[in-house]
Amino acid sequence: MASATGADLDRALIELGWADMLSESPDVAVPLVFRLLGETGTHAPLVNDVVAAAAGRPPGSTLPLPYAGGGWVRWERTDCDGSRLDEDLPLHPTVVGTEVPLAEGRRALGWWLVGTSRAMLYLARVHALDRTQFGKPVASFQAIRHRLAETLVAIEGAEATLTAATDDLGSLLAKAAAGQAASTAARNCQQILGGIGFTAEHSLHRHVKRALVLDGLLGSTRELTREAGATIRGLGSAPRLAQL
Numbered sequence: 001m002a003s004a005t006g007a008d009l010d011r012a013l014i015e016l017g018w019a020d021m022l023s024e025s026p027d028v029a030v031p032l033v034f035r036l037l038g039e040t041g042t043h044a045p046l047v048n049d050v051v052a053a054a055a056g057r058p059p060g061s062t063l064p065l066p067y068a069g070g071g072w073v074r075w076e077r078t079d080c081d082g083s084r085l086d087e088d089l090p091l092h093p094t095v096v097g098t099e100v101p102l103a104e105g106r107r108a109l110g111w112w113l114v115g116t117s118r119a120m121l122y123l124a125r126v127h128a129l130d131r132t133q134f135g136k137p138v139a140s141f142q143a144i145r146h147r148l149a150e151t152l153v154a155i156e157g158a159e160a161t162l163t164a165a166t167d168d169l170g171s172l173l174a175k176a177a178a179g180q181a182a183s184t185a186a187r188n189c190q191q192i193l194g195g196i197g198f199t200a201e202h203s204l205h206r207h208v209k210r211a212l213v214l215d216g217l218l219g220s221t222r223e224l225t226r227e228a229g230a231t232i233r234g235l236g237s238a239p240r241l242a243q244l
Contacts, residue, residue, distance in 0.1 A: 189204060
């Protein structure tokens, strides 16, 4: 299963009892599985199961999901042609679907974005330690260290927000924080990797494209931030999102 992805990984996880884990221990299963999807660069249509479970539907189904800009997409459970941005993801436009609960799906995608961000940070850190200029690793340069630190802080903050999220507003903000962390990771890690980070031979571009696609699913960072602002204005005050 280590090398499986797409439909193969979907089937393997079903055989391992993914549906039972999602039903019995979602607070453990979702962060673990979706973060690993990001860290390993693999993919599976598991967000369908998370949203379906929240809507009281059986696992294994496929349903239309809202996408940034008012669109709707369907994440197929077969290895058909990929999307325009990420050729590995069988994510395609579809007709407008019915409204479904989004909080659980947003948290799942947030964990996936956190895993993807950590994968980008790992690639940049390894390069910074291996690459030498003026007789020393570039990781010793202050500008590089600042970018690595900024990325780590963004990832840790997003992970803390995801851990604390329990309701609709908290989940909305958690996915927005994870999307922002992925954007920060992509920007900083691209700069650290330099020219090699732009090449198809290096794996960074796969994580960047994956982050861009996942950010748009169930609401982009920009849209969710605006929605959160409108919600707080409507309430007249900011609710307590975590008991500290």
